[in-house]
Amino acid sequence: MQIKKYQSASSTQELAKKEKNPKPWTIFWAKEQKVGYGRKKTAWFSPKGGLYFSIILPKSNIEDLQTLTVLAAFVTAKIIKEDFKLEPFIKLPNDVWVNGKKIAGILTENVIGKEIKLSVMGIGLNTNVEKFSKELKETATSLKIELKKTVDDEKILKKIVNGLKEQLKTISE
Amino acid sequence: MKLKLKLKDKEYEVEISEKEEGVKVKVGEKEFIFEKEKKKEVSTPQLSFEKRSFSEKEIKAPIAGTVTEIFVQEGDVVKKGQKIILLSAMKMENEIISDSDGKIQKILVKKEQKVKEGEILVVLK
Numbered sequence: 590m591q592i593k594k595y596q597s598a599s600s601t602q603e604l605a606k607k608e609k610n611p612k613p614w615t616i617f618w619a620k621e622q623k624v625g626y627g628r629k630k631t632a633w634f635s636p637k638g639g640l641y642f643s644i645i646l647p648k649s650n651i652e653d654l655q656t657l658t659v660l661a662a663f664v665t666a667k668i669i670k671e672d673f674k675l676e677p678f679i680k681l682p683n684d685v686w687v688n689g690k691k692i693a694g695i696l697t698e699n700v701i702g703k704e705i706k707l708s709v710m711g712i713g714l715n716t717n718v719e720k721f722s723k724e725l726k727e728t729a730t731s732l733k734i735e736l737k738k739t740v741d742d743e744k745i746l747k748k749i750v751n752g753l754k755e756q757l758k759t760i761s762e
Numbered sequence: 763m764k765l766k767l768k769l770k771d772k773e774y775e776v777e778i779s780e781k782e783e784g785v786k787v788k789v790g791e792k793e794f795i796f797e798k799e800k801k802k803e804v805s806t807p808q809l810s811f812e813k814r815s816f817s818e819k820e821i822k823a824p825i826a827g828t829v830t831e832i833f834v835q836e837g838d839v840v841k842k843g844q845k846i847i848l849l850s851a852m853k854m855e856n857e858i859i860s861d862s863d864g865k866i867q868k869i870l871v872k873k874e875q876k877v878k879e880g881e882i883l884v885v886l887k
Contacts, residue, residue, distance in 0.1 A: 628855060629830060651825055655852040682853035697854040701824050702843070702861040 590750055595619040600626060601643035602698060605709040613647035614754070618746060625713060627694045628683070634725055638717040638733070640742045644750060646708040649757070651699070654708050656760050657753065658683055658697040661710060664752035665693050668745060675735055690730035691715075712749060716740050818867070819886040821858060823877045827851025832873055838866045840886070847871070847883050860886065 591612065598604055598619035605617045618641070625635030635641050646654065659682055666677035666685045669692070678686040683695035693714040700707040715731035717739050732740045767774045777788040784797040831848035834840060840860045847858040864886040871883050 628853075629850060651852065651854075655854060658853050699854055699856045700859055701856050702859045705824075706859070 590614045590616055590747070592616045592618055592746075597621050597623065598641075599624045600711075601641055602626070602696065602709055602711045605643040605645055605711075606698065606700065606707065608645065611645045611707055613645055614750070615645045616642050616746070616750060617644075618642040622713075627696050627713070633694055633713045634721070634729070635713060636718060638715075638719060639731070640712075640714040640716045640746060642746055643709050643711040644753070646697075646710055647757070648705060649708065651705065653757070653760050654697060654699065654705075657757055658695060658710065660756040660760070661695045661697075661712060661749070661753060662693070664749055664756060665695070665712065665714060667752070668748050669693075669732070672745075672748075673732060673736055673740070675732075685714075687730055687735055690728055692730050692732070692735075710753075714745065714749075716742050716745060819862060819864060820882045821846055821860065821884040821886060823849060823851075823879055823881045823883055824858070825849070825851045825856070826879045827856065827877060829871045829873055829875045829877060829883070830855070832869060832871070834866050834869070834884070836866050836869055840864060840866060849877070849883075858883065862886070 593616065595618065600622050601617040601619050608615065621637045622635035622641050625633035625641060627633045662679045662683050662685055666679050669675050669677040669685065669687065675687050680686050684691055685693040693712065696711045698709050699705050715729060717733045718731040719733060720726070721729045764775065764777045767776050774789050779786050784795050787794045787796065827849040828851070829847055830850045833845045833847065840846065840863065842860055842862050844860050845857050846860050849856040849858055866884060867887040868885040870885070871877060877883065
């Protein structure tokens with residue numbers, strides 16, 4: 590997997606969609622996003638400390654992409670549960686909650702002309718975000734807030750991507 | 763075929779014969795020719811094809827979903843690859859792009875409208 594790292598980006602989804610030569614499983618990873626967004630262009634608060642990345646997905650049919658989107662929430666929740674012993678809750682279709690607060694969000698965007706030209710999956714996981722604004726702190730949390738310790742972003746990123754590769758293999762078989 | 767007809771006490775000798783040009787009916791000395799019924803020309807109704815240019819292109823919904831955003835207006839000139847419509851469907855966001863250069867002739871959907879798979883979203887010329 591090729592990882593392109595950015596200190597700051599407007600949005601990793603935008604970077605991935607603008608990629609001239611989109612190779613499957615290329616990852617765009619930013620330490621912060623200025624204009625992070627989720628479904629229906631709702632803002633995704635993306636300060637330094639969180640894990641924000643977008644993956645160029647291999648060309649698949651639309652049903653598989655939909656399944657993979659739901660499975661991405663499952664893969665993320667599994668890591669939260671197994672590696673950090675927290676109790677995640679998957680808020681379908683594509684959010685993960687811990688203790689009643691949102692911790693991760695997934696967004697898949699497809700670019701479709703005659704056929705699917707490009708599929709990009711973005712994942713935002715509040716890993717080491719230390720605090721949220723007054724408006725958000727009732728609805729959002731992070732691994733650091735829940736665990737009272739810092740987690741390794743790169744390790745989590747690779748685990749999520751590898752988990753997705755496994756899942757895609759299974760569903761496209 | 764000859765036959766006699768009696769009409770109002772008067773007798774007529776009628777001869778009916780078939781000729782090339784039609785049926786000849788001879789009554790007394792008078793001849794009447796009934797031309798063969800001309801085969802009626804059956805006029806087939808012209809299949810009226812809707813007048814349309816073959817360069818017209820329809821952009822259809824690849825999947826069922828909700829139109830979340832319309833990036834163009836009627837009359838806009840668009841380039842191949844340009845974003846036309848954002849369709850939220852199957853838990854994903856789908857950017858429908860133009861497959862060719864052209865002009866937006868008609869937009870058939872509205873924002874927040876639910877569309878079926880295959881439904882025409884935009885007509886491009």
